[in-house]
Amino acid sequence: MKLHYDIDSSCLTAVLDGEIDHHIAGMVRMEVDTAIYAHSPRTLVLDFGNVTFMDSSGIGLIMGRYKILQPLGGTIILLRPAPHIGRILRLAGMERLAEIRQELGEGAMQ
Amino acid sequence: MKILNEFKCTFPANSANEGLARATLSAFLIQADPTAQELADLRTVISEAVTNAIVHGYRGTTGDITVCLRLLPERVIYIKVTDKGCGIPDVQKAMEPLYTSAPEEDRAGLGFAIMQTFTSSLRVRSIAGHGTTLIMRRQLGVKHEEG
Ligand SMILES: Nc1ncnc2c1ncn2[C@@H]1O[C@H](COP(=O)(O)OP(=O)(O)OP(=O)(O)O)[C@@H](O)[C@H]1O
Numbered sequence: 001m002k003l004h005y006d007i008d009s010s011c012l013t014a015v016l017d018g019e020i021d022h023h024i025a026g027m028v029r030m031e032v033d034t035a036i037y038a039h040s041p042r043t044l045v046l047d048f049g050n051v052t053f054m055d056s057s058g059i060g061l062i063m064g065r066y067k068i069l070q071p072l073g074g075t076i077i078l079l080r081p082a083p084h085i086g087r088i089l090r091l092a093g094m095e096r097l098a099e100i101r102q103e104l105g106e107g108a109m110q
Numbered sequence: 111m112k113i114l115n116e117f118k119c120t121f122p123a124n125s126a127n128e129g130l131a132r133a134t135l136s137a138f139l140i141q142a143d144p145t146a147q148e149l150a151d152l153r154t155v156i157s158e159a160v161t162n163a164i165v166h167g168y169r170g171t172t173g174d175i176t177v178c179l180r181l182l183p184e185r186v187i188y189i190k191v192t193d194k195g196c197g198i199p200d201v202q203k204a205m206e207p208l209y210t211s212a213p214e215e216d217r218a219g220l221g222f223a224i225m226q227t228f229t230s231s232l233r234v235r236s237i238a239g240h241g242t243t244l245i246m247r248r249q250l251g252v253k254h255e256e257g
């Protein structure tokens with residue numbers, strides 16, 4: 001995973017990769033939360049472009065970050081999920097907590 | 111029912127084995143030539159079952175998880191996951207979408223809902239204090255000949 005924070009847009013981007021399961025979720029959570037508390041970003045982008053697998057542990061990861069960001073007024077963008085990951089995101093109703101996008105338009109950057 | 115092929119393995123409740131269980135299933139499924147979606151669904155299903163055994167069944171302790179994979183006639187895939195952990199006191203409640211006994215650990219309570227959606231049938235046998243067995247079946251689609 002690579003983390004990148006852009007001050008001008010107050011946007012924290014986490015580029016995830018590989019398989020997001022329970023084994024890996026704890027580490028991702030720790031690193032992302034450290035960056036969230038350091039920057040209080042207005043937008044958190046979780047980039048799924050290189051993710052090949054995700055189960056309910058990934059859903060828990062998104063829900064947990066939502067609970068932290070929402071009181072701070074932050075929003076979450078789920079970027080570029082593969083079709084089978086998009087299915088799980090929708091099955092879990094993630095489009096109600098976050099925006100699922102295929103590309104990062106200007107919208108995220110204001 | 112006739113079993114066309116079977117693969118069994120037992121491994122300790124170590125989270126590194128979640129990926130190993132998915133990889134084992136993927137390898138077993140090659141002979142059935144599933145679609146990309148069927149493969150993705152079943153990989154998710156076994157991941158949910160094995161993760162539950164580790165996270166809930168053996169919670170902080172360790173023990174063995176046994177996976178039994180079968181290829182049945184008419185393109186039915188059978189997946190059995192057994193743990194000898196704490197068991198589920200109320201299976202009906204556990205299977206309700208969004209129910210989790212571990213919300214403080216970022217669990218969504220969606221494992222059973224995902225397993226139910228991605229299989230044709232799901233049976234849960236659990237005895238509190240003795241462990242849990244999940245038996246799932248998935249009917250694969252008809253295979254059309256090439257060309
Ligand atoms: N093998 C098991 N042994 C003991 N309890 C279990 C087992 N599997 C499931 N449970 C119980 O059933 C509940 C629901 O399981 P389910 O997989 O649907 O949700 P979860 O694991 O809590 O969250 P998620 O799967 O979304 O991360 C669990 O919280 C747990 O209490």
Ligand SMILES: [Mg+2]
Binds near residue numbers: 056162220222
């Ligand atoms: Mg679960």
